[in-house]
Amino acid sequence: MILREIPILLRHGRQSIPDLRKAAPPVHFRGRPMISGEITPEETDRLVRLCPVSAIAADPCSIDLGKCVFCRECEFTFPGKIRFTNDYRLATNDPQRLIVRSGQDGPIRLDPERIREVILRTFRHALKLRQVSAGGDNAAEMELNAAGNVNFDMGRFGIEFVASPRHADGIVITGPISANMAAALKICYDAVPEPKVVILAGSDAISGGLFQNGRAIDRWFPSHIKPDLLVPGNPPHPLTFINGVLDMTGHP
Amino acid sequence: MNGNNPYAEVKSNPFAISLAEVPILDYPLFFRLVDAFMAEKGNHCLSYFAYPFHDRLRMVCCIGLDRSHAIRIFSYEWKAGMDRPPDALTARHPAFHGFERELYENHGVPFTGHPWLKPVRYPADRHHQHEMMGGYPFYTIEGEELHEVGVGPIHAGVIEPGYFRFICHGETVFHLEIQLGYQHRGVENALIEQPGILKRSVLAESIAGDTAVGHSLANALLTEALGSKVIGEKLSIEREIALEMERIAVHIGDMAALCNDVAYQLGQVVNEALRTLVINTTQRWCGNRFGKGLIRPCGTRYPLTPAMKNDLLQNLEEVESRFHQITDRIFSMPSVLGRFEAIGKVTEQQALSIGAVGMAARSSGLARDTRWSHPTGSRINNRYEPVVIPSGDVWARARLRKLEVENSIMMIRELARKWEEAGSMNEPCYTFPFQPETLAVSLTEGWRGEICHAAVTGKQGELLRYKVKDPSFHNWTALALAVRNQEISDFPLCNKSYNLSYCGHDL
Numbered sequence: 001m002i003l004r005e006i007p008i009l010l011r012h013g014r015q016s017i018p019d020l021r022k023a024a025p026p027v028h029f030r031g032r033p034m035i036s037g038e039i040t041p042e043e044t045d046r047l048v049r050l051c052p053v054s055a056i057a058a059d060p061c062s063i064d065l066g067k068c069v070f071c072r073e074c075e076f077t078f079p080g081k082i083r084f085t086n087d088y089r090l091a092t093n094d095p096q097r098l099i100v101r102s103g104q105d106g107p108i109r110l111d112p113e114r115i116r117e118v119i120l121r122t123f124r125h126a127l128k129l130r131q132v133s134a135g136g137d138n139a140a141e142m143e144l145n146a147a148g149n150v151n152f153d154m155g156r157f158g159i160e161f162v163a164s165p166r167h168a169d170g171i172v173i174t175g176p177i178s179a180n181m182a183a184a185l186k187i188c189y190d191a192v193p194e195p196k197v198v199i200l201a202g203s204d205a206i207s208g209g210l211f212q213n214g215r216a217i218d219r220w221f222p223s224h225i226k227p228d229l230l231v232p233g234n235p236p237h238p239l240t241f242i243n244g245v246l247d248m249t250g251h252p
Numbered sequence: 253m254n255g256n257n258p259y260a261e262v263k264s265n266p267f268a269i270s271l272a273e274v275p276i277l278d279y280p281l282f283f284r285l286v287d288a289f290m291a292e293k294g295n296h297c298l299s300y301f302a303y304p305f306h307d308r309l310r311m312v313c314c315i316g317l318d319r320s321h322a323i324r325i326f327s328y329e330w331k332a333g334m335d336r337p338p339d340a341l342t343a344r345h346p347a348f349h350g351f352e353r354e355l356y357e358n359h360g361v362p363f364t365g366h367p368w369l370k371p372v373r374y375p376a377d378r379h380h381q382h383e384m385m386g387g388y389p390f391y392t393i394e395g396e397e398l399h400e401v402g403v404g405p406i407h408a409g410v411i412e413p414g415y416f417r418f419i420c421h422g423e424t425v426f427h428l429e430i431q432l433g434y435q436h437r438g439v440e441n442a443l444i445e446q447p448g449i450l451k452r453s454v455l456a457e458s459i460a461g462d463t464a465v466g467h468s469l470a471n472a473l474l475t476e477a478l479g480s481k482v483i484g485e486k487l488s489i490e491r492e493i494a495l496e497m498e499r500i501a502v503h504i505g506d507m508a509a510l511c512n513d514v515a516y517q518l519g520q521v522v523n524e525a526l527r528t529l530v531i532n533t534t535q536r537w538c539g540n541r542f543g544k545g546l547i548r549p550c551g552t553r554y555p556l557t558p559a560m561k562n563d564l565l566q567n568l569e570e571v572e573s574r575f576h577q578i579t580d581r582i583f584s585m586p587s588v589l590g591r592f593e594a595i596g597k598v599t600e601q602q603a604l605s606i607g608a609v610g611m612a613a614r615s616s617g618l619a620r621d622t623r624w625s626h627p628t629g630s631r632i633n634n635r636y637e638p639v640v641i642p643s644g645d646v647w648a649r650a651r652l653r654k655l656e657v658e659n660s661i662m663m664i665r666e667l668a669r670k671w672e673e674a675g676s677m678n679e680p681c682y683t684f685p686f687q688p689e690t691l692a693v694s695l696t697e698g699w700r701g702e703i704c705h706a707a708v709t710g711k712q713g714e715l716l717r718y719k720v721k722d723p724s725f726h727n728w729t730a731l732a733l734a735v736r737n738q739e740i741s742d743f744p745l746c747n748k749s750y751n752l753s754y755c756g757h758d759l
Contacts, residue, residue, distance in 0.1 A: 005518055008577055012518075015525045026532065030539040052451040071454055071545050076553055084539075131410040135437045137755050138412055139461025139542045142505075145410045150521045151528045163408035178758075180374055180385050181413055181434045184405050210455055216376035216438035234544060235461060 015150040020242055021251075025086035029237065030070040032087040035061050037103030039081040047074045047082075053209055065090060065098040065108070065232040066206040091231045091244025098206075098232060110229075110247045118195045119228060120250040123169055126158035127249060129199070130168035130192060134185050135175030135217070140202040140235035144172065147238040154242045157251065165189075170197030170228070173221070174235075176204040176211040182218040189225070197248070199229040201241060206230050258285060260325040265626040266477040266694035267323070268687060271708070274312070274327045279338050282328040286313060290345045294319040296607050296620070298695065300351035302359050303708045303717035307331065309359055313351075314693055314706065318625040323693065330361060340366035347607025350725050373433035373758045377441065388431045393419050398426070401740060405434045412754035416743075423739045428732045435758035443718040449475055449549055449682040452718075456705075457544045459720055460756035464540075465491075465498040466698025467720070467756075468547040470705040473628060473694035475549040478686040478707060483550060486674035488629030489667050490556050493564075494534070494546050496660040496667075499699040500568075501530040503653040503660075504575065506751050510650050511582065513745045514591040522578045526571050533567045536560065548680035555677040561668055572661050579654045592647035596734035596746035599644055603730065610701010611656075612727040612750060615649040617642035622697035630670065636663070649749040686713035700724060700753065722756030 017023050025031065044061040048054075055067035056074060063074070063082075075082045087107065092098060094111045133141050147154045148161065162168050165188045177185065189198070200222060203209040211217050229248045231241050258281065260274045277285070289295050298316045302309040308331040315324045330338065340363035341348040353372045355361040360379035363369055371378070374385050392400075398421055405413035413434040419427040439459055443452050456471035457464040469491055476483060505527040511519030531541040538546040538554040546554050556564075582588050598608075603616035613620040621638035623631060639655045641648040686709050693706045701723030708717045727750060734746045 004581060008518060008522060008574075008581060011574055011577065012522050012525060015521075015528075027536050028539040029535065030545075050450070052446075052448065052454045069454055069544075070540070071450075072539070072553065073450060132406060133410075133412045133435075135435050135755070136412060137458045137461030138753065139458075139464065139544070141410050141412060142462060143541075146528070149524045149528070151525060161410050175435070176437060178434060178436050179376065180436050180758075181405065183385075184413065184434070188406055204458075210458055211437045211442060214376075214438040214442060216436050216441075234458075234540075235542070237541075 016153045017151060020152065020154070020239065021246065023239055025088055026237070027086070029086040029088060030072055030084045032065070032090055032108060033063050033068075033075070033082060033084045033100055034105050035063065035100060035102035036081045039078065039102050043078055043081060047077065050074060050077060053203070054212070061102040063100045064207070065100060065203070066095055066230060067203055067209060067212070068232065069203055069209060069234040088237050088239045089243055090233065090240050091229055091247065093229055093248065095230065098230060115248060115250070116228065119197060119248060122195055123197070123249045124251070127170070127197075127245065128160060128162045128168050129170055129172050130165045130188060131161050131172045131174070132185050132188050133174045134181040135178035135204070135211070136202065137175070137204075140174040140205075140233075143235045143238055144174070144201065144241065147241050152238040152242060154245070157246065159242070159245055165191035166193065168192050168196070170199065172199040172201050173205050174201050176208040176214070176217045177219060177221055179216055179218040182220060185221055189221070197228040198225055199231065199245070200227045201231045201236050203232055203234050206232060209234070258326075261322050262325070263322045265323070265628050266473040266692060268477040268480070268690050268692040271689045271691055274325050274691060276310070277326065277328045279328050279330070279335070282313075282326055283339055283341065286315065286326055286341060287344055289315050289324070290341075290347070293604065296609070297347055297351065298323065298702070299693070299704045299706050299719055299721050300348070300355070301706065301717065301719040302355055302361070305329065309361070311355070312691060312706070312708070314704070316626060318620065321625055323626070325691065332360060337362040337364045339364055340369070342366045342368065346605050347726070349729075371433070373436050375436055376438055385433060390417050390431070391427060391429050393426065397421060414754050418735075418740055418743070420740055423741070425735045425738055425740050425743070428735050430728050430732055432728070432754060432757050435755040437755070437759070439759040440718055440720060443720070444715045449684075453548050459759070460722055460753040461542055462502060463498065463698045463700065463703070463722070463753065463756065465494045465543040465547055466696050466703050467722075469495060470694045470696045470703045472547050472549045473696070474692050474705045474707055477692040477694060478690060478709065479684045480687060481550050481681070481684065483629070484675050484678065485630055486671065486677050487551060489671045489674055490552060491547060492629065492631065493556070493664050493667050493671075494543055495696065495698070496664050497530065497534050498543055500571070500657050500660050501527050501534070502699045503657045504530060504571075506748070507579070507582070507650065507653055509748050509751070510646070510745070511588070513748050514588055516582065516585065516588050519578060519582045519588070522574070526575055529567055529571055533564055536563065550681040551678035553680060556671065561671065565665065565668055568661050568664060572658070575657060583651065583654070589647070591745065592650055593645060595646045595742050596738060596749060597643070597645045598730050598734050600642065602733050603644070606729040606733070607726045608730050609726050610697065610723045611649065611652055611699075612701065612723070612730045614638055614640050615652045616644035620702070622695045622702050626695045628696070630667075646745055646749040686715070688713045698723065700751070701727065720759055722753050724752040724757045727752055728757060
């Protein structure tokens with residue numbers, strides 16, 4: 001009865017985004033923010049108190065995308081002074097590059113000096129990842145799944161999620177790392193053969209996010225094992241994740 | 253207002269009442285009354301929690317009366333070392349097992365006669381600090397022909413962690429016990445300790461990121477009730493549209509996952525693409541594919557515009573027709589039906605006894621839907637008739653999703669018409685005081701089912717307790733029952749058919 005499926009296939013059409021490196025930014029997407037150089041210390045102070053995740057710091061006014069949950073409330077408070085653009089290229093390997101300062105407007109990219117040579121040499125054409133959710137809220141997990149779906153199809157670059165850490169080249173961590181999951185995360189990491197990469201996906205994974213100082217969180221892992229890629233977002237958009245991984249593995 | 257009744261009764265959702273209006277009972281009377289109420293089919297426990305009151309604990313038990321659309325609140329006090337251990341309601345009503353275990357775990361209330369008084373999630377502030385994740389007391393069965401299978405906490409797919417232990421006889425599952433808690437982040441503590449209405453709203457979106465709208469709406473309704481704020485019709489309509497958009501997106505995504513589990517690849521990819529269209533529409537509306545940031549107390553930052561509304565309706569039209577086409581195929585395909593039908597059956601009696609809510613209840617013949625029993629806002633005068641399917645198997649849960657997607661699309665069309673005539677829209681508000689010494693409760697019907705947020709304030713209007721209940725809190729037991737006497741290889745399919753929340757449970 002394949003005949004019954006032909007009309008379905010015809011309407012389904014071709015779903016994949018042709019060029020993920022140059023994909024148009026999603027309309028109204030909350031991506032990389034810009035802070036005006038004219039923001040005053042008084043305004044900054046107000047934003048420091050407002051920000052629900054303490055991502056905003058003063059002198060000069062800055063937003064740490066490793067903490068930011070992209071709620072845009074700072075922009076709503078001072079619309080002329082802060083603007084979230086729809087630039088989805090947010091991933092980097094240097095935590096300093098996640099800090100957006102007033103008056104600056106440059107793209108966020110990886111620091112080529114910090115990319116380990118073994119990553120470029122080994123994983124350029126295939127990267128198998130084991131995902132570990134450690135207190136993730138399931139939005140980040142769903143976006144990581146979406147990165148492999150018919151629309152984003154990162155499998156075209158040889159990037160995919162695998163079931164066993166022993167088949168993986170690295171791990172992708174989501175969530176602030178719950179204390180109850182800390183031991184399992186370490187066991188999983190240890191089971192991945194060398195060389196291996198570590199990716200933190202989502203603001204809560206990078207900094208603890210909303211649960212930064214929570215008693216139920218255990219940040220031992222990210223403070224002892226240096227991540228190769230930080231992917232901000234709440235949750236990170238599939239385009240943010242895929243482009244970050246491509247940058248990390250030296251894709252043009 | 254409640255006369256001499258031994259309980260408080262309210263008929264609105266959300267509601268806020270003075271603590272003074274809730275009578276404090278002695279435990280034997282509390283037990284008798286709740287026991288009698290729970291014997292009626294249309295009643296179920298919405299939430300049951302404790303808050304500190306002077307040097308003792310004060311318990312609040314909210315029972316929803318689905319038929320009369322009311323909520324009754326029963327309360328008693330308990331003090332460790334002074335009062336005798338309370339008798340467990342669970343012995344008569346298994347639906348209470350999670351609530352009583354939670355009171356035991358959080359506050360050390362030693363219920364007697366509870367068949368299953370073990371940890372729920374090992375929270376950071378648990379009463380018995382010496383109890384550890386690794387020492388969970390699993391149920392065991394002795395027998396030379398039996399074996400145990402442990403799965404987790406990390407699973408094969410990109411999903412959240414949890415641990416499943418099966419007791420099997422050959423390929424047949426005798427018993428499944430689910431140990432959760434790996435996702436515990438301390439949400440309820442954070443809701444109290446990290447002050448501010450905005451912060452709580454953002455936290456609520458992360459209780460379960462796949463239910464960002466459902467939970468942030470429950471939080472917004474609760475916050476407004478605590479601050480005696482009244483919201484306009486337009487805001488109420490837009491919130492309902494957002495809630496239905498979330499339902500449509502997740503149900504379609506689940507349909508894709510179910511097709512994947514039974515190896516029907518076309519069904520999977522077509523549904524995946526349709527889900528993308530729905531969540532990208534939500535993204536166009538508010539800048540986030542999951543609706544984060546859309547729901548805020550008293551107003552919204554992303555009011556619907558006429559252009560956005562038309563865009564939304566147009567996309568839903570496309571989704572509706574393509575979804576109809578593919579589900580028509582799915583539900584007439586022998587290889588799919590062979591894997592869906594009579595697999596993972598949960599009877600109505602079982603669903604009732606464990607207090608199942610939402611989809612888990614409706615797919616087992618039990619009409620439980622907050623949109624019908626305790627509607628909010630503009631739905632009060634226009635109650636939704638829930639879809640109910642009696643067969644209780646994977647097929648029922650798949651079919652329910654199809655019918656609910658169709659219903660939600662129709663509902664959004666109707667809401668969009670009402671939206672045209674509704675008044676104006678407000679900005680959110682994050683700075684207003686809460687009423688002192690008040691109990692507030694809100695209910696929403698998230699895509700999984702009934703979400704209940706409850707809060708108690710102290711003398712200055714400060715929060716003493718914020719209790720979150722995700723529908724998964726009840727429904728995980730349904731999954732454990734569904735796999736009994738099934739082949740263990742059917743577990744993934746049964747699991748996917750419920751798609752329960754780990755983080756929403758673990759909090």
